[in-house]
Amino acid sequence: MFAQLFDSFRKASESSLQAQQDLFKRWVQQWPTLPLGGNATASEWTDTWHKRWLESTSEALNKHRELLDATYTSGIEVIEQTFKVGEAKSPEDYRRLVEALWRKLSDNFKSQSESQFREFQNASEKWLELARNAAAKADAERSGRVDADLRAS
Numbered sequence: 001m002f003a004q005l006f007d008s009f010r011k012a013s014e015s016s017l018q019a020q021q022d023l024f025k026r027w028v029q030q031w032p033t034l035p036l037g038g039n040a041t042a043s044e045w046t047d048t049w050h051k052r053w054l055e056s057t058s059e060a061l062n063k064h065r066e067l068l069d070a071t072y073t074s075g076i077e078v079i080e081q082t083f084k085v086g087e088a089k090s091p092e093d094y095r096r097l098v099e100a101l102w103r104k105l106s107d108n109f110k111s112q113s114e115s116q117f118r119e120f121q122n123a124s125e126k127w128l129e130l131a132r133n134a135a136a137k138a139d140a141e142r143s144g145r146v147d148a149d150l151r152a153s
Contacts, residue, residue: 009105009109012109013109013112016113016116017116020116020117020120024120024124048134049130049134052130053127053130056123056126056127056130059123059126060119060123063119063122063123064119067112067115067116067119070112070115071108071112074104074108074112075108077104078101078104078105078108081097081100081101081104082101084097085097085098085101
């Protein structure tokens, strides 16, 4: 019974992670490329992009580590609770302990999924804003060159 319970929990976690990875792959394919323009502009844009990307990625990884710590702590609590099931004195105690264990696993999965999705959404919003700002800056630089070219002619 417990093997089936843990197997279901594992499969749900794996499918959730796979869905997040697929979404991230599709989302990254939509990112803008380097702006067209002079080498100095591209170099500055790349340096700024890398710095902001590093900060954003570091923050996302730190939050991910916190989520993992919480997940492991919760997993340890579930294992401890699993061993208490064997101490049941009556069928009613057994039912009550198994229900409590099932509730804890369900709550853990729900909170873990919500936290992962929320953190992924926050990171995606930051990265998208970074890409938008870079694209807007590149557009502004291109229009400035077009205006300068028109004035020169």
